[in-house]
Amino acid sequence: MAKLDLTKYGISGTTEIVYNPSYDELFAEETKPGLEGYEKGQVSELGAVNVMTGIYTGRSPKDKFIVMDENSKDTVWWTSEGYKNDNKPASKEAWDACKKLAVNELSNKRLFVVDAFCGANKDTRMAIRFIMEVAWQAHFVTNMFIKPTAEELENFEPDFVVYNASKAKVENYKELGLNSETAVVFNITSREQVILNTWYGGEMKKGMFSMMNYFLPLKGIASMHCSANTDMNGENTAIFFGLSGTGKTTLSTDPKRLLIGDDEHGWDDNGVFNFEGGCYAKVINLDKDSEPDIYNAIKRNALLENVTLDENGKIDFNDKSVTENTRVSYPIDHIEKIVRPVSAAPAAKNVIFLSADAFGVLPPVSILTPEQTEYYFLSGFTAKLAGTERGITEPTPTFSACFGQAFLELHPTKYAEELVKKMKVSGAKAYLVNTGWNGTGKRISIKDTRGIIDAILDGSIKTAPTKTIPYFNFEVPTELPGVDPKILDPRDTYADASQWEEKAKDLASRFQKNFVKYESNEAGKALVAAGPQL
């Protein structure tokens, strides 16, 4: 690519640029003899290549920073004593140092450059240029982002540039006010991201998600950490919010429906649209029979991360010895039932909040009032599951605003406002679905959860008999087709209902404590009544 000049980014001495490589080129590059360490891919029995990412097998939110400057100072939702979050400010000096480390690492090398889009909507998509030295990282972004047509590539002008220098370390991080030798730094003004010392693929996709979360709500578009699908006619759209591991990917991949996307979406006046061109599924304990579509997506061109293979490429999906956050990325067309050609569909009619409750208190499904919808969206209660974030080794209860706090760049109320506006126009209803634990000590089965989702999407939940659950005032159905009726009231899953009572009171008070941070204004105060009462 003669027209590609990387010196404008400070990258010099480039010996060759492999530009938007095809899948065949990527396969050859990532398996070529002589690759060492985390650069090396191994072909698995399913045809997909597997790579290992070292100690970073999940995102590293503690190492996430945003440059604080004139532009970002008053717009970004910075971490504060009153409301701690992952948006830590970096100085201009720290940015310059990190950028320099990245361009030094990437100078005098043979590089991969991938130009791709984030956002299926042409008016609001971001054109992104990824620059890296590692072939499989080029494969990852090729899978996960939207591929430009040949014509679009002709005139491709990036809105955002990502430098992946995973081999470089920030040695003087203390001096720079950073957290460790690893840094994931965003500069909203120059529209750049630098990745240092982590190889986890997810850092690249969730980085751009964070940027969409900054730019879109400012244009009046809802930007959401959710999966989305629609019915076979492309009419009855549903979105599934949830923190990592709560079931967005699993539950939106449904053979009865068309997939829009598994993780990041916008909702504008035309409807719901995907930001991505691929999916990133967890594969721990993946079972061919219970999740056939995801299993079948693991073939040539898919890319496995941190999965255990023997020397012959035989896969052991049950092995957690490296991480529980084993993954596969694949282009969305590895799933048969998808919306084509553009991953978009009309406004959502059903909004589902997935929460993996580690306490075993929440009912498997609750029908929410509009006020409860706002309250539970802002609260974002769930458990962080082992592995997706560094340092999390067991299900850890958390309140993650909007079910994706780590990716919010504006105040959570901004996302709630945009969602509520869109829901009002479409007349959408919201449900809180617990995909976590109950009194049995086991996780609610995928089969029961799928039954619940089916009942929401085919409308049968609307005619089901219901009762009210104390403390939370949740309206829950007492029977649903295809769902074990003994689990619908969580109290029935305990040997003694008083065990539930005790845990429920504890959880209710955690909700109340967490919500205090929203009570500094009238709108927040007004929502308290919709939350748990003791």
Ligand SMILES: Nc1ncnc2c1ncn2[C@@H]1O[C@H](COP(=O)(O)OP(=O)(O)O)[C@@H](O)[C@H]1O
């Ligand atoms: N009831 C359930 N609903 C959804 N997923 C479940 C359930 N029980 C166990 N799981 C497992 O939890 C994980 C959900 O992960 P995934 O769908 O990738 O979540 P996300 O896309 O939200 O990060 C999968 O490994 C799935 O097999």
Ligand SMILES: C=C(OP(=O)(O)O)C(=O)O
């Ligand atoms: C990729 C991630 O998210 P999810 O599990 O929601 O797909 C992540 O959090 O790193």
Ligand SMILES: [Mn+2]
């Ligand atoms: Mn997912």
